[in-house]
Amino acid sequence: MTTLDQGNATRSRILAAARDLFAERGYAAVSLADIAAAVGLTKTAVAYHFHPKDRLAAEIIAPAADDLLTLLGARFPGHREFLRAFTAFAVRHRAVVRLLTEDIGGADSAPPGSPGEAIREFGRELFARLAGPDPSPSTRVRAWAALGAVQSGVVKTMDVPAEVVEERLTAAAVAVFES
């Protein structure tokens, strides 16, 4: 805390820029140089603050991951309440939802122990929570469709007010799962 925490400010700036870039291009498609250019630094400076690159993703995702963890830990009377809670979560963290679903968890080449491993676990757990144990093929399709509807609806409508998105998507998710 020597230099009046000025470094901590740039840390936040890096974090914000990285979050935006990841949201629109995806994790793997954004290099340290890209982030550095967005903040006006060199890639080495970015690497100095976040070591290794995974820490960037981890730190950006952290709050969302916590929320998701409590969501998975809670119990719900039925699928409606669960879908309501999940949609609220997705809307609240819509800037990072793409990271949690597509990017990092997408490739199955993720080495064990990496953040991608935990994230794919999240996705499967979410599905299992919604579909229940030993789901039928039809239920599996419905569950994935419901999750996909929420994810797509959240990611593609960043400019729409959160309340509108949340309301519409809870209705949509429930409609899918009960179709």
Add this chain to the structure above:
Amino acid sequence: MTTLDQGNATRSRILAAARDLFAERGYAAVSLADIAAAVGLTKTAVAYHFHPKDRLAAEIIAPAADDLLTLLGARFPGHREFLRAFTAFAVRHRAVVRLLTEDIGGADSAPPGSPGEAIREFGRELFARLAGPDPSPSTRVRAWAALGAVQSGVVKTMDVPAEVVEERLTAAAVAVFES
């Protein structure tokens, strides 16, 4: 056609292997070496047949892109018929749907003229077709949710019989859009 079209056979093998690898890992995450290893060749041999790498994606996508084009060219009495046709399309080409939606079209860094450019155009056109001209925020959310439901439902249930998926997903998509 000198060597009895034996080369054309390996061409197909490469194509099939690449399609599978792309489907499970994504386009950018699969290298020529990976494909070559899957077919038992060197990456140079693969590069000989498909030059440059884009051609692989283009050739794999081609039939689906044609179908999509006719889908976009056709006229439908209402959104139900359109969603039914779109779901049928997605199920029929479910091995490459991921390529058309996530991977190539995902990054906005796609240089003009590349296949990614056309694919993102497809996605926007699809959305515009469903949402109609000058859609309200609510309609936008519903439209993206419906498309996302179909995509997710198709990609995540590769092992489920096509008829089941198609039937369930048309119902789901309609339910979303009418929610």
Add this chain to the structure above:
DNA sequence: CCTTGTTTTGTACGGCCGTACAGGACGGCC
């Protein structure tokens, strides 16, 4: 047999990535 064209290999290059390391600039503290 010998040439021809296709297919596959081996080797090598340039580019971008994430990372390591040494050093410089700057403020706080003795």
Add this chain to the structure above:
DNA sequence: GGCCGTCCTGTACGGCCGTACAAAACAAGG
């Protein structure tokens, strides 16, 4: 003043990517 920790830069390395190019197998046709 000297010293130290923080922040940032410059340079460089190794790795993987897609690609280019020369040369080797190889079947087919003269």
